[in-house]
Amino acid sequence: EHEGTRAAAAEVLAQQYATGGEARREAQALSVMLEQTKRRAERLKLYGRLAEVHEEKLNAHGTALDIALPAVREYPDELALWDRADGLATIAGRPTDLAETFREVLRAGVPADVEGELCERAASLHEDKLGDPIGATPYLERVLAQDPSNERAFLRLKDILTAAERWGELESLYDRASAATDDPARRAEMLVEVALICEEIIEDPSKATRYYERILEIDSHHELATRALDRLYARQERDEDLARLLAQRLQT
Numbered sequence: 001e002h003e004g005t006r007a008a009a010a011e012v013l014a015q016q017y018a019t020g021g022e023a024r025r026e027a028q029a030l031s032v033m034l035e036q037t038k039r040r041a042e043r044l045k046l047y048g049r050l051a052e053v054h055e056e057k058l059n060a061h062g063t064a065l066d067i068a069l070p071a072v073r074e075y076p077d078e079l080a081l082w083d084r085a086d087g088l089a090t091i092a093g094r095p096t097d098l099a100e101t102f103r104e105v106l107r108a109g110v111p112a113d114v115e116g117e118l119c120e121r122a123a124s125l126h127e128d129k130l131g132d133p134i135g136a137t138p139y140l141e142r143v144l145a146q147d148p149s150n151e152r153a154f155l156r157l158k159d160i161l162t163a164a165e166r167w168g169e170l171e172s173l174y175d176r177a178s179a180a181t182d183d184p185a186r187r188a189e190m191l192v193e194v195a196l197i198c199e200e201i202i203e204d205p206s207k208a209t210r211y212y213e214r215i216l217e218i219d220s221h222h223e224l225a226t227r228a229l230d231r232l233y234a235r236q237e238r239d240e241d242l243a244r245l246l247a248q249r250l251q252t
Contacts (some may be wrong), residue, residue: 010036023057044078047071051084056063062090069101076105077114082121095129096237106139112146119143120153133160137169167202170194188218188225195228220248 003162010032017026030050037043047067054064067134068085075081089098104123110118120143123136137160143153154177178187191211199208209232215225226249233242 016020023053027053027058040075044071044075044081048084055088057115061088062094064088065092065094065097069097072101073105076110076118079114079117082118086121086125090129095125099125099130099135102139106142110192116143116146116150119146123156127156127160134164136160144176148177165198168182171197171202171207184218188222191215191218192224195225199228199232205236208232209236 010029014026014029014033015138017023017029024033030046030053034046034050034065035042037046047070051064051067051071054060065088067087068081068088072078072081072085072252085098091147099122102118102125106115106118119139123139123143124131126139128137140153140157140160143150144157146156147153154173157173161167161173163188171194174197178190178194181187181190191214195208195211195215198204198211203212209229212225212228212232215222216229219225226245229245230242233239233245
């Protein structure tokens with residue numbers, strides 16, 4: 001009862017201070033209300049009011065961010081809070097603090113329906129504002145683990161790994177993605193790309209051969225894979241495999 005009375009008194013004072021233009025005292029009253037309130041809806045509203053006072057009335061963007069970050073830790077499923085925290089972190093020049101909050105929140109676990117969204121936001125923060133594309137990779141990998149069909153995350157991760165010349169990780173990415181798709185044509189397309197990486201960049205003809213062979217298991221008439229195997233079998237002096245491939249071509 002005492003806490004409820006104190007919160008009610010703080011609300012009255014907050015309104016009076018707002019009317020009188022006493023923003024600093026208004027913020028203090030709102031802080032008291034936030035300390036006394038347990039209900040989610042009221043806390044969300046108070047976090048918003050308190051951040052707004054510091055941002056718009058006191059022009060204290062750093063302090064507003066210090067309110068927004070605990071808010072997203074407490075309610076990570078409220079995407080509007082993340083929007084506000086992102087804007088404040090940009091204005092305050094503190095993107096690393098937001099990145100650390102993403103890391104903490106996602107490490108602790110979040111509802112599945114917002115996990116992918118938060119991972120994509122964290123990845124974008126590392127890529128676009130921190131200049132750290134490699135720092136985005138764990139988040140994009142987590143997006144793909146949750147949704148292997150996410151083409152946007154796949155392409156972003158592919159571009160990052162290619163630019164960083166992390167060929168082994170790129171090979172693994174293609175391998176996982178090809179295994180996850182139900183579209184035979186798309187699977188063959190991905191296997192072609194990873195086979196080319198193995199043959200031309202990693203320079204591992206044996207590994208490239210295995211990927212081309214997998215393509216023929218999907219499409220026995222795949223011309224590019226057939227020509228590549230013809231070349232690779234000859235280079236590796238795999239005469240029996242070369243003869244078998246020639247016989248298959250003659251049959252078709």
